[in-house]
Amino acid sequence: MGVLALVSAVGLAVDDRVLVGAPIWAKPFKFSVSFIAYALSLAWMLSLLPRGRRTGWWAGTVVAGASAVEMVLITLQVVRGTRSHFNQATPFDNTVFQIMGGTVVVLWLGALVIALLLLRARILDRAMAWTVRLSSLIALAGAGVGFLMVRPTPEQLATDNPPIVGAHSVGVPDGGPSMPVTGWATTGGDLRVAHFFGMHALQLLPLVLLVLAALATRSARFPRLARLADERVRLRLALTASAAYAATFVLLTWQALRGQALLAPDGATLAAAGAIVLLGGAAAALSLRPAPGGPSPSPPTSPASPASHTEEIAA
Structure with missing residues (x-):
């Protein structure tokens, strides 16, 4: 690969051909x-x-x-x-x-x-366990968005034996105006946004937890971070981050299916995004409350990086 x-x-660098x-x-x-x-x-x-x-x-x-x-x-x-x-x-x-x-x-x-x-x-x-489990499930859903792309568009259904059947854009033809680098449509919906966001939960959610664990190890110098040393607090934050990520993935899929470009959200999309931010922020604040009975004596673990296992496991 x-x-x-x-x-x-x-x-x-050397081939200037353009396709779609x-x-x-x-x-x-x-x-x-x-x-x-x-x-x-x-x-x-x-x-x-x-x-x-x-x-x-x-x-x-x-x-x-x-x-x-x-x-x-x-x-x-x-x-x-x-x-x-x-x-x-x-x-x-x-x-x-x-x-x-x-x-x-x-x-x-x-x-x-x-x-x-x-x-x-x-x-x-437990925080790492649930982060790994939930990120793998979200990634599965993200991969599943690809199956929505193989459906014929209304224009293709109206044509006998169309050369192209399926599209990643919704409401506009593939190959139209698009964002730099990603190539996502700017004039209509694009299912690749949710596809990309969902699949990369595998990297982003564990990264959030690794950052929390790294911050917890610095609690001796920064007492305000001491709560992160409590496994129960990290677990609640991990569940909150996973829920917010899943909700955002659903929102991106819904936005694309309505033929709406990522950077041109309507009022309903903005309202849903605002609800995710407000509820996620409130849940994160509640998650940081000290657990009843005092902190759990379980320092964060530091799992080995993915690269150290690539020779051992083919994936």
Whole structure:
């Protein structure tokens, strides 16, 4: 995957072709970098399992294999100068996309097995345990948004044998005005926003907890951080962050399905976002209250980083 990321980066520098309104090598570059982050996160999570590691290893291997097939096919279509996703222009293109659809299903099922293993695992640090479990479930939902993209648009349904079936934009054609770097639509909804946000819960939510644990270790110098040394406080904050993240993911999906650009929210979207901020802030404030009976004598753990387990677990 790292090799494909490097090849794609070189392609971005030397190949000026444009496909569907974006540099032709942008998609394989973004996908390969995303898959690298996803694999490292899963590998780290699998390393936390006290039992079921063999099953986890096989599930991680399936996810890694499906990801590799997906990337090879995306890169193949880039070399051919044509679209990989939603492309049914020729029998070959249709076959490529059908195989890609199959690999996505396999990848999702492999991630589901890992999520189930994490739900059953007894991880000593409860805050870390629930962060890992909930982030894996949110990531599954984020991956599932991809299945919404394969539905034909009204315009495609009105056409006999359309060459493209499916879209990531809602209410506007793919390839229109878009944000720099991400390529997300600026004139209509874009399901890739929720897809991206949901899948990367695997990195962002554990990162929040690691920051809390790091702050807790500095409580001797900064007494106001002493409450973070209480495992129960960290658990409440982890649950609050996970709930706010999940609510934001649902909001982003709802916004896109209504054909609304990320940076052009209407009143309903702004009201929902405000409610998430207010409720999340109130829950965080309540979470910081001292637990009855005094602090729990359980210092935060410092799990090993994902990179240290990539050779041990294929994910």
